[in-house]
Amino acid sequence: MSIRQPVTVKFILTEQTKQQILAEQRRQIEQLTAELDQVELQGKQALEQAMAQGGPAAQEVRQQVEQARNQRLEQREQVIQQIQQIQQLELGTELQNMTVETMVDVNVGDDWSKVLMGAEIIIKDGIVHEIRRGGQPV
Structure with missing residues (x-):
């Protein structure tokens, strides 16, 4: 019988991997900063329109x-911490x-504790x- 089993994928931190991660996180910060600027601009415009309509709006x-x-600021702070x-x-x-x-094959007589131990795939520099x-x- 075959069963589905989760496999953890890990990567070994190398200088190349570290630089890739940091570059991606810097891109995320730039994206969040751009979104923040857009929220500010659109918010200002929407607020002006709403004020023309009156109080509760x-x-x-x-x-x-x-x-x-606040959501963008919090996300940006999380990326900075990462x-x-x-x-x-x-x-x-x-x-x-x-x-x-x-998929893992399970047969009569297999040691169930070994089946449950799971598997890991270790990646180093994309390999x-x-x-x-x-x-x-x-």
């Missing part, structure tokens, strides 16, 4: 703009990247470096 628009602004964490990590550190699924089952190389 303006307050509602102000709250929506503030909420969108950058700081990545910069502090030592090269060679294994970082979990994602989880994928695989599968190692496959492990239960923490042991396959």
Whole structure:
């Protein structure tokens, strides 16, 4: 019988990987900053229109703009914290990247605890470096 089983995908932090991650995070900060600028601009315009209509509409628009602004600021702060964490990590550190699924054959007589141990795929600079089952190389 075959069953589905999650497989953890990790990558080994190398200088190349570290620089790729940091570059992507810097792009995210630039994107969030651009979105923040756009929220500010559109919010200002929407607020002017709402104020022309009267009281409650303006307050509602102000709250929506503030909420969108705070959301972008919080996301940007999280990315900045991630950058700081990545910069502090030592090269060679294994970082979990994602989880994928695989099919595993289970037969009568198999040790169930070994089936449950799961598998890991270790990536180094974009290439599968190692496959492990239960923490042991396959």
